[in-house]
């Protein structure tokens with residue numbers, strides 16, 4: 001194949017065709033229990049999750065569209081749980097894969113280097129804040145976020161000689177033993193005995209359901225005061241931890257952004273007590289929040305940054321980038337066969353370059369603001385929308401039960417059932433959206449970063465239709 005002849009148009013004709021199908025097909029869609037779904041139920045584990053919310057079989061996908069095996073076209077605002085920064089099968093991603101294969105580049109190199117890896121590291125380091133870049137080391141991990149979290153835990157434990165990890169309520173860090181131990185969601189932990197011990201959970205400032213019952217700046221000050229007190233009180237019962245780990249914008253916990261004030265406060269406390277700060281950017285990183293990294297809104301620099309999802313440009317890849325002073329582990333301390341996934345490094349490089357060259361971080365901020373403002377208008381019409389939150393194109397809509405009494409801050413209890421109904425109604429209206437948060441009551445939009453205003457309007461149109469149909 002002649003590499004130079006590959007077309008590089010951000011929207012190709014097939015994507016336009018899917019848009020036309022979406023524009024012209026009447027809804028609600030029928031969701032038939034077709035043979036693929038029946039076979040899946042028979043052979044696939046009871047632990048499967050998304051197929052229960054989205055009973056479709058995917059035939060093709062392009063940009064932010066998915067076509068199912070029945071020929072129905074959906075807008076994909078799940079985006080591989082936030083991994084698909086440019087949507088499905090973007091031309092630059094296809095080109096990177098085709099080029100690697102046409103050149104017979106190695107597919108897997110363990111952690112032996114290659115021109116593809118070298119280019120990836122150069123490109124990734126090029127978008128790090130300067131203070132981190134100048135001091136950075138990188139470790140490639142087995143290609144999923146949870147393994148990178150495990151690596152970060154090991155790194156800080158070895159470097160500090162301490163064992164406790166401070167994590168936060170509402171956090172999500174993955175499904176392996178250590179990552180699950182530092183995850184807040186109790187329902188996925190309770191059946192598993194002997195998760196990693198030595199984890200202390202601290203209150204994350206979640207204003208709609210304030211752990212201190214006061215909300216606003218007052219809650220953030222209380223949180224910081226409480227946390228510092230644990231460290232300085234000789235009778236707090238808790239020793240110095242190996243690290244703090246947090247998400248600057250919590251994703252699975254319900255799209256809860258930490259304010260710059262609070263993040264700066266945490267950074268000051270961790271510096272004062274000589275404690276490494278791990279920021280988990282697995283979901284929020286690579287432009288999703290309207291910053292290349294979510295922590296950049298506050299200007300803080302973490303000691304360890306955990307990356308996966310979008311960093312691999314749609315293919316499996318995960319890394320930790322950390323400050324050199326922590327690089328005390330021994331050769332082989334964090335091995336893993338598939339940490340040398342060259343195709344993912346090639347697509348990761350292509351996506352990072354495309355994001356920067358096409359100002360997609362700005363687009364994420366602008367389109368995110370646009371979507372949130374329009375959703376706020378819907379909130380006026382539909383009181384069961386308790387709160388609209390987020391940063392950039394990481395957006396959460398909390399669905400609440402207004403038949404119950406509000407708390408002292410005026411917040412209503414989560415409405416799991418209604419959120420599930422809306423999510424299903426969105427599917428019937430050609431819109432795939434994620435859910436999460438407390439009691440699974442937060443509907444979440446994770447669109448590609450390159451969406452247009454027309455795409456945003458279509459999402460809003462489908463979402464409102466979904467609300468109308470359940471009302």
Ligand SMILES: Cc1ncc(COP(=O)(O)O)c(C=O)c1O
Nearest residue numbers: 144145146172173174251282283
């Ligand atoms: C913040 C965060 N950390 C870690 C993970 C785990 O990543 P993975 O599912 O690739 O293991 C996720 C996944 O959603 C995440 O959102």
